[in-house]
Amino acid sequence: MFQNRAEALALALPAALFAAAVFLVPVVILLSDGFRSPVGGWTISAYTDFFSNTLNQTVFLRTLKLGALVTVVSAVIGYAAAFAIVNLEPGAKGRMTGLVVLPLMISPVARTYAWIVILGRTGIVNQAFQALGLTEAPLRILFSETAIFIGLLQLFLPLMIISLISALENMPKDAIPAARVLGANWFQVFWKVVLPLTKEGLVIGGTLVFTGCLTAYITPAILGGSKVLMLETLLYQQVSVSNNFVSASVIAFILIVMSFAANILLKRVATARNKMRSQP
Amino acid sequence: MSDASYLSLEKLTLAYGDTVAVADLDLDIRKGELIALLGPSGCGKTTTMRAIAGLLPVKSGQVRLDGADMTRVPANKRAVGLVFQSYALFPHLSVYENVAFGLKLKGMRGAELDTKVQAGLKSVGLSSFANRKPAELSGGQQQRVALARSMVMEPKVLLLDEPLSNLDARLRLEMRTELQRVQKETGVTMIFVTHDQAEALALADRIVVMKGGAIEQIGTPEDIYNRPVSSFVADFVGFENIFPLEGGKLRTSGGLIELSGEAPSAAGLAWRPRMVTLGTGPFRGTVRGTSFAGDSREYLLDTSLGAIKAEVEAALPAHALGADLLFDLPAGKAALLSKFS
Amino acid sequence: MNARSLFIPVTLFLVIAFLIGPFLIIVAASFSAGETLAFPPQGFSLRWIAKVFTVESFQASFAMSLFLAIGGTAAALVLGIPASYALSRYKLPGAEIVRTVVSAPIIVPGIIVGLALLRYIVVPFQVGITLALFVAHTALVLPYAVRVVSASLDNLRSDIEEAAVLLGSSRLGAFFRVVMPNIRGGIMxxxxxxxxxxxxxxxxxxxxxxxxxxxxxxxxxxxxxxxFDPSVAALSSLLAFLSIGIVFAAERFLGFSRYV
Known part of the structure; x- marks a missing residue:
């Protein structure tokens, strides 16, 4: 560890000042707009106005609901997938992990776009349903919460699987056989052994998925259309359609609070885990 | 400059931020000496070494080397070599390039450089490893590369940080011999830092025992081993029965105890386990533990003086757990401590 | 085969199908001969792939995105490498503040960053859109640059710099001679x-x-x-193969996943 403070500051300040100038300061001003009263002084009336509007309530609750739903479903699928992957031979494990990570490298525009082909009026799902005689007329799947849910799940599932893979790999090798020998059935093994031992991975994955859902723009924009809005798309509409910057500031603040809360939780868990590790 | 102070530290004070790690340290080292800085972690030995190397700024006091004041001379202009505990080889460079690194910075090129590097590699027996990367070498080989890398620079002082602690028992003996040979052949002044008294005793001309950022005792291995000046040093070099002395009597957990024989004047007395007489004497103890160590047998006794550790030849008949024994702490054999802490 | 031995292959098949399937459909749709985006594709042709290269706005925006990705990332590294070095090697006053400030753009939703820049930098200071985009992308990439470079610095023992200094190198020289060569993989x-x-x-x-x-x-x-024609599908496929190719090559030659 070098001791020279001046040198340290000279190295670190350009990046810090840059981030502060182009990011921190403008964002803070933007957020403060929502608390500024048009007659001077400070007020939270913009927030009470925002939440008294039923459309806004719907959008807010929808965002929370979809975020929670995607997180829970991705955890369930994630455990199954991660468990299957860590039980593969090393070579196959690497290739499977690669396939799981692969979608993260593909543009979200392309990934979301694919669902139009699948879920659209003449898409594969509707073709299949009609061919099987399940429906007469094409179903309207696109521009719905279901479509957004599917899109978000596909977008963020890899993050959950990867977090759970590393959590399962860090689990003591003999924990599961030990529990089995002691007479636990598979449900008890999961509930009493696997879940507590992989809790950190689950929280990390869950936070990534949840904040991902909050801040995703493309998926709700393309799969939800202009009717089924989430907070991000509502924010965009408020600015580009209604020119309502106060409302945009309120939404921004809500998004940032939720995103920060999730990240603080993540950091808590991460430091708790490091402490555990550093003990001899 | 006198011969006795080739490297001298004068009133050296070192600190990390506001935490003083070494205070007012004075030390003179002769040219060609092999010095051990011995002490537990946190005693300031590594800090002192880093200050000699110039890696840590000096808060106050002086570092003088070969007649010149080095206190403000930057580390890269000091001609001091350092073999790091982790060896700190450059992972992207071959063994040859590692050894050549400093010489090239000096501007050495071509045949002269090659001759020097080859000689350096040869001296540590690694000529055939010149093209390997550090990661392809064993720990012992990496350390010899680090040694060669420092030695080709012909440093005035070579510092070694815990040079034997990362090696297994066999390599440790090999490296000990190697260091003594290098020192003898080149006459370089060497200072090594260690927490292992056996290492210091085996290798050093003189040992500097440090405690809490200050020097506790300086002396030859014999001095330190036989005549520790303080309870701290005594404890560090294996005296296990240590008591303060008050008015000619031992202060023990069982009160003041009169010694057999005439009491010397000192702040405290210390006995190694094998200095304890077992079987006769004015004191009585119960065997609480016993362990066999090949040539000898150790006993842990519960006594009115507190716990006493005694060691006798294994050929003598063994005492069972719970046996009552007479014993003595002969005043004439004890090390006299002038400082008790 | 019993139920448990079926569990692993069936789970993996379903998950991978869900994750990769849509992408394969896009790829298939880009070879369609039909006028609209559809699956299964109507016939086979390369016309939509060819069309991508003739759409002028795609050419301009591709050039813009390429410029932002290369220039913004390079700028983020120029700022981020020294900052990472200070964070990992120095006792930096306010280290936690610096770390939080440089990594904040990752936490705050991008749409807010964009809006804030537009309202309080672009409009009041009459900054050009290109410059604003460049600055925004630099800020966006900075957290990743600091995180990855810090990780590779933390994996590198700091005593090799001291060793280089004791062998006669200056501090700056030590950075370029022994630090940079060893974190090159991390930087890439x-x-x-x-x-x-x-x-x-x-x-x-x-x-x-x-x-x-x-x-x-x-x-x-x-x-x-x-x-609503297949040209966006064709473009998406092309871009996807481009990023997969880059990442695959990076994994092959650099061991990319060690750092990320």
Missing amino acids: SAFILGFVTSFNQVPVSLFLSGPGVRTLPVDMIAYMEIV
Whole structure:
């Protein structure tokens, strides 16, 4: 560890000042707009106005609901997938992990776009349903919460699987056989052994998925259309359609609070885990 | 400059931020000496070494080397070599390039450089490893590369940080011999830092025992081993029965105890386990533990003086757990401590 | 085969199908001969792939995205490498503040960053859209640059710098002689991660577009709203193969995943 403070500051300040100038300061001003009263002084009336509007309530609750739903479903699928992957031979494990990570490298525009082909009026799902005689007329799947849910799940599932893979790999090798020998059935093994031992991975994955859902723009924009809005798309509409910057500031603040809360939780868990590790 | 102070530290004070790690340290080292800085972690030995190397700024006091004041001379202009505990080889460079690194910075090129590097590699027996990367070498080989890398620079002082602690028992003996040979052949002044008294005793001309950022005792291995000046040093070099002395009597957990024989004047007395007489004497103890160590047998006794550790030849008949024994702490054999802490 | 031995292959098949399937459909749709986007594709042709290269706005926005991804990432590294070095090697006063400030752009939703820049930098200071985009993408990539470079610095023992100094090198010389060569893999990985992040980024760029100045993903969304032909599918496939190729090569030659 070098001791020279001046040198340290000279190295670190350009990046810090840059981030502060182009990011921190403008964002803070933007957020403060929502608390500024048009007659001077400070007020939270913009927030009470925002939440008294039923459309806004719907959008807010929808965002929370979809975020929670995607997180829970991705955890369930994630455990199954991660468990299957860590039980593969090393070579196959690497290739499977690669396939799981692969979608993260593909543009979200392309990934979301694919669902139009699948879920659209003449898409594969509707073709299949009609061919099987399940429906007469094409179903309207696109521009719905279901479509957004599917899109978000596909977008963020890899993050959950990867977090759970590393959590399962860090689990003591003999924990599961030990529990089995002691007479636990598979449900008890999961509930009493696997879940507590992989809790950190689950929280990390869950936070990534949840904040991902909050801040995703493309998926709700393309799969939800202009009717089924989430907070991000509502924010965009408020600015580009209604020119309502106060409302945009309120939404921004809500998004940032939720995103920060999730990240603080993540950091808590991460430091708790490091402490555990550093003990001899 | 006198011969006795080739490297001298004068009133050296070192600190990390506001935490003083070494205070007012004075030390003179002769040219060609092999010095051990011995002490537990946190005693300031590594800090002192880093200050000699110039890696840590000096808060106050002086570092003088070969007649010149080095206190403000930057580390890269000091001609001091350092073999790091982790060896700190450059992972992207071959063994040859590692050894050549400093010489090239000096501007050495071509045949002269090659001759020097080859000689350096040869001296540590690694000529055939010149093209390997550090990661392809064993720990012992990496350390010899680090040694060669420092030695080709012909440093005035070579510092070694815990040079034997990362090696297994066999390599440790090999490296000990190697260091003594290098020192003898080149006459370089060497200072090594260690927490292992056996290492210091085996290798050093003189040992500097440090405690809490200050020097506790300086002396030859014999001095330190036989005549520790303080309870701290005594404890560090294996005296296990240590008591303060008050008015000619031992202060023990069982009160003041009169010694057999005439009491010397000192702040405290210390006995190694094998200095304890077992079987006769004015004191009585119960065997609480016993362990066999090949040539000898150790006993842990519960006594009115507190716990006493005694060691006798294994050929003598063994005492069972719970046996009552007479014993003595002969005043004439004890090390006299002038400082008790 | 019993139920348990079926569990692993069936789970994996379903999950991978869900994750990769849509992408394969897009690839198949881009070879369609039909006029509209559909699956199964109507016939086989390369016409939509060919068309991608003739759409002028795609050419311009591709060039813009490429410039932002390369320039923004390079700028983020120029700022981020010294900052990472200070964070990992120095006792830096306010280290936690610096770390939080440089990594904040990752936490705050991109759309807010874009809006804030538009309102309080671009409009009041009359900054050009291109410059604003460049600055925004640099800020966006900075957290990744600092994180990846810090990770590779933390994996490198700091005593090799001291060793270099004791062998006669200056501090700066030691950085270039022994630190840089050993974190080159980390820097390249940071570059690739930054490139992919910047190139695929939409929300930050959403508000930052002007006449003729748009990033490629934003342009693709705009195009989709007007024309529903397979050319966006073709472009998506091309871009996907490009990023997969880059990442695959990076993994092959650098061990990319060690750093990310």
